[in-house]
Amino acid sequence: MRAAVTALHLETRDVADGGVEFLLRGELTLATAQTAWPKVVQRATDLPEGALRRIDLTSVERLDGAGAAALLALRARTSTPARPVELAGARPEALQMLQLYGCPSQHQCLKGEPQQMPILEQVGREVLGLRAGFVEIVDALGQLCVAIARAVRRPGSVAWRDVPQLMERAGADAVPIILLINFLVGFIIALQSADQLRQFGASIFLADLMGISLTRELAGLMTAIIVAGRSGAAYAAELGTMRVNEEIDALRSLGLDPLRQLVLPRVVALTAVVPLLTFLAMVIGALGGMLVAVTSLDLTPTMFATRLQAAIRPLDVVEGLTKSGVFAAAITFISCHRGLTTRGGAAGVGRSTTGAVVTILFHLIALDAVMSTLFNLLR
Amino acid sequence: MQPAPQDGVKIRVRGLTIGYGGVPILRDLDFDVHSRGIFVILGGSGCGKSTLLRHLTGLQTPIAGSIEIAGVTRFPPPVDEPPPFGVSFQTGALFGSRTLLENVALPLQKWTGLPAPDIDNVAFARLRLVGLGGFENHLPAEISGGMRKRASIARALALEPDLLFLDEPSAGLDPITSVELDDLLTTLNRSLGVTIVLVTHELESIFRIGTDCIMLDRDALGIIARGDPRELRTDSSDPRVHRFFNRLPAGA
Numbered sequence: 001m002r003a004a005v006t007a008l009h010l011e012t013r014d015v016a017d018g019g020v021e022f023l024l025r026g027e028l029t030l031a032t033a034q035t036a037w038p039k040v041v042q043r044a045t046d047l048p049e050g051a052l053r054r055i056d057l058t059s060v061e062r063l064d065g066a067g068a069a070a071l072l073a074l075r076a077r078t079s080t081p082a083r084p085v086e087l088a089g090a091r092p093e094a095l096q097m098l099q100l101y102g103c104p105s106q107h108q109c110l111k112g113e114p115q116q117m118p119i120l121e122q123v124g125r126e127v128l129g130l131r132a133g134f135v136e137i138v139d140a141l142g143q144l145c146v147a148i149a150r151a152v153r154r155p156g157s158v159a160w161r162d163v164p165q166l167m168e169r170a171g172a173d174a175v176p177i178i179l180l181i182n183f184l185v186g187f188i189i190a191l192q193s194a195d196q197l198r199q200f201g202a203s204i205f206l207a208d209l210m211g212i213s214l215t216r217e218l219a220g221l222m223t224a225i226i227v228a229g230r231s232g233a234a235y236a237a238e239l240g241t242m243r244v245n246e247e248i249d250a251l252r253s254l255g256l257d258p259l260r261q262l263v264l265p266r267v268v269a270l271t272a273v274v275p276l277l278t279f280l281a282m283v284i285g286a287l288g289g290m291l292v293a294v295t296s297l298d299l300t301p302t303m304f305a306t307r308l309q310a311a312i313r314p315l316d317v318v319e320g321l322t323k324s325g326v327f328a329a330a331i332t333f334i335s336c337h338r339g340l341t342t343r344g345g346a347a348g349v350g351r352s353t354t355g356a357v358v359t360i361l362f363h364l365i366a367l368d369a370v371m372s373t374l375f376n377l378l379r
Numbered sequence: 380m381q382p383a384p385q386d387g388v389k390i391r392v393r394g395l396t397i398g399y400g401g402v403p404i405l406r407d408l409d410f411d412v413h414s415r416g417i418f419v420i421l422g423g424s425g426c427g428k429s430t431l432l433r434h435l436t437g438l439q440t441p442i443a444g445s446i447e448i449a450g451v452t453r454f455p456p457p458v459d460e461p462p463p464f465g466v467s468f469q470t471g472a473l474f475g476s477r478t479l480l481e482n483v484a485l486p487l488q489k490w491t492g493l494p495a496p497d498i499d500n501v502a503f504a505r506l507r508l509v510g511l512g513g514f515e516n517h518l519p520a521e522i523s524g525g526m527r528k529r530a531s532i533a534r535a536l537a538l539e540p541d542l543l544f545l546d547e548p549s550a551g552l553d554p555i556t557s558v559e560l561d562d563l564l565t566t567l568n569r570s571l572g573v574t575i576v577l578v579t580h581e582l583e584s585i586f587r588i589g590t591d592c593i594m595l596d597r598d599a600l601g602i603i604a605r606g607d608p609r610e611l612r613t614d615s616s617d618p619r620v621h622r623f624f625n626r627l628p629a630g631a
C-alpha cells in the first residue's frame with residue numbers, strides 16, 4: 001500500500017494587475033479531492049472574473065484522473081477568452097494525466113447543461129405537439145384502413161393463425177374477472193337503488209332499472225374498462241417491446257406488414273370477443289340485481305325475471321353490444337398504435353403502456369357519450 | 380430473383396441525404412454497389428452506418444435522394460412482395476416469442492408455397508449453415524449473443540436472396556467463429572453470386588473479404604474514402620483513413 005495520503009492545501013498569491021495565483025500543495029486525487037477540492041473551487045468562484053491567472057502545480061505530488069478532470073474543469077470555468085488560466089509547473093506524470101484528460105478546446109472540458117426550455121417555448125411546443133399528435137392519429141387510422149383494404153384483397157397476408165390464441169387470452173381468460181366484477185356492479189347498483197324504490201313502493205321497478213342500465217351502459221363500459229386494463233395494456237407493452245427490439249423492423253425487412261401481422265389479428269380477436277364478454281356481463285349483472293331483489297326487497301326470482309324480460313327491448317341489447325364492439329376496436333387501435341410508436345428502451349415501453357390505458361379510458365367515455373346520443377335519436 | 384442490370388450495378392445511390400427528424404447525419408451520398416461484390420461500409424461509431432443500412436433496406440425514408448436496387452427504386456417501398464434482399468440487424472432482432480426454427484421459417488411460410496415439413500427442413504438447414512444445428516427449438520432468450528447474431532443471419536438467408544445486408548455480423552463472435560463467418564460469406568458470394576453489403580469494424584475481415592468500400596465520417600457528414608480496402612490501406616493519403624486502417628487513435 002502507499003504511504004499515508006497527504007492532504008491538499010491551497011495557498012494564494014497576489015500578482016500584478018489585481019490578479020491571483022493559486023498554489024496547490026499535496027495530492028490532488030479522488031481521495032483528497034472529495035474534501036479539499038470544493039474549497040478550492042469556492043475560492044476560485046469568489047474571485048472577480050478573470051482574476052485567477054495561474055494555477056501552480058509545482059508542489060502537487062500526485063495527480064490522478066479525477067484530479068486532472070477537476071483541474072481542467074476549473075480552468076475551463078474560470079478562463080476568459082482574453083485571459084486563459086495557466087496550469088504551470090506540473091511534474092511529468094501529472095502532465096501526462098492532464099494530456100490524457102485534456103480537451104481540444106477549453107469549453108469542451110465542461111459538460112453540456114441539459115437544455116432548459118423557456119416556459120413560453122414549452123407551451124408552444126406542447127400546442128404544436130397536440131396538432132402533430134392529431135395528424136399522427138389520423139395518419140395511423142388511414143394506414144389501418146389501407147391495411148384492411150389490402151387484407152381484403154389478399155386475405156392470406158393476415159396472420160390469422162394468431163387469432164384463436166389471441167381470442168383465448170383476451171376472451172376466455174378474462175371470463176372470471178368479468179363475471180366477478182359485473183356481478184358485484186349489478187349487486188351494488190341494486191343495493192343502492194333498492195332503498196329509494198322501496199320508499200315509493202316501487203320495488204318491482206328495480207328490474208326495469210337494472211335491465212336498462214346494464215344492457216345499454218354498464219355491462220359494456222365495465223367490460224371495456226377491464227379489457228383495456230388487461231388486453232390493451234398487454235398489446236401496448238408487447239408491440240412496444242417488439243418495436244424497441246427492432247423486431248418490427250425485422251418484420252418489415254422480411255416484406256411483412258406489421259399492421260397485418262400484428263394489429264389486424266388483434267382487432268379481429270378483440271372485436272369478436274368483447275361483445276360476447278359484454279353479453280355475459282349483462283346476464284351476470286342482472287343476477288347480481290336479482291340477489292338484492294330476493295334478499296332485501298322480498299321479490300321472487302320469477303317476478304324479477306318476468307319484469308326484466310318485459311323491461312328490456314331488443315334495441316337495448318343491440319345498443320350495448322354495438323357499443324362494446326366499437327369499444328373493442330378503439331382499445332386495439334389505440335394500444336397497438338401506442339405500441340408501434342414506442343421509442344426509448346424499457347422506459348419507453350412503460351410510457352406507452354400507461355399512455356395507452358389512459359388514452360383508451362378517455363376515448364371509451366367519449367365514444368360512449370357520442371353513441372348514447374345517437375341511439376337516443378333512434379328511439 | 381431479378382437479374383442484375385447489364386452494367387453490373389446492384390445498388391445505385393444518388394444524392395442521398397439521411398438523418399432523423401429532418402436533421403441530416405449524412406449528406407449527398409453517391410455510390411454504387413456492384414453485383415457480386417462484397418461492399419463494406421466503414422466508419423467510426425455513431426457516424427451513421429446503421430442508419431444508412433436502414434435506408435438501403437427501405438425501413439426509413441430519406442430526406443432527399445434516390446436508392447435503386449436492381450434498377451428498381453425503393454421509395455415508396457413496394458408492398459406485398461418478398462424483399463429482394465435479406466437483412467441481419469446489429470442487435471439480431473429475432474422474434475422473441477418464436478423459436479429459432481420458427482424465426483427462420485416465417486419468411487418461407489409467407490413467401491413460398493412449400494409444404495410445412497419442407498419449410499422446416501430448409502429452415503433447419505439454414506441454422507446448420509451458421510452452426511446452430513441442435514438449437515432450433517430454443518427461444519432467442521435462451522442462446523448467447525453471438526448465437527443470436529448467427530441466427531439472424533440464417534433468417535436473412537431464408538429466402539435465398541441474391542443481396543444480403545449485414546450490420547456488424549461478427550461483433551461479439553470469437554476470432555474462430557468470425558473467420559468461419561467470413562468463409563461463409565465468401566462462399567455465398569463466390570458460389571451463389573450473392574452481393575453482400577456489410578458494416579464491420581473487423582480490419583482482418585475487411586481486408587480478407589471486402590472487394591469495395593466506402594468510409595463515412597461523422598464530421599464530414601459524408602464519404603471520405605472509397606475503393607478497394609487493401610489499396611486504401613496502402614495508398615490513401617487522407618490521415619483519417621490512414622488512422623482507421625492502422626488502428627491509430629486521433630492525434631497519433
Ligand SMILES: Nc1ncnc2c1ncn2[C@@H]1O[C@H](COP(=O)(O)OP(=O)(O)OP(=O)(O)O)[C@@H](O)[C@H]1O
Pocket residue numbers: 399404422423424425426427428429430431469
Ligand atoms: N432513433 C434515433 N433518433 C435520433 N437520432 C438517432 C437515432 N438513432 C441513431 N441516431 C443518431 O444517428 C447517428 C448514427 O447512428 P447509427 O446507429 O447509424 O450509428 P452507427 O454508425 O451504426 O454506429 P455503431 O458503429 O456504433 O453501430 C448517431 O449519432 C445517433 O445519435
Ligand SMILES: [Mg+2]
Pocket residue numbers: 428429430469546
Ligand atoms: Mg450501428
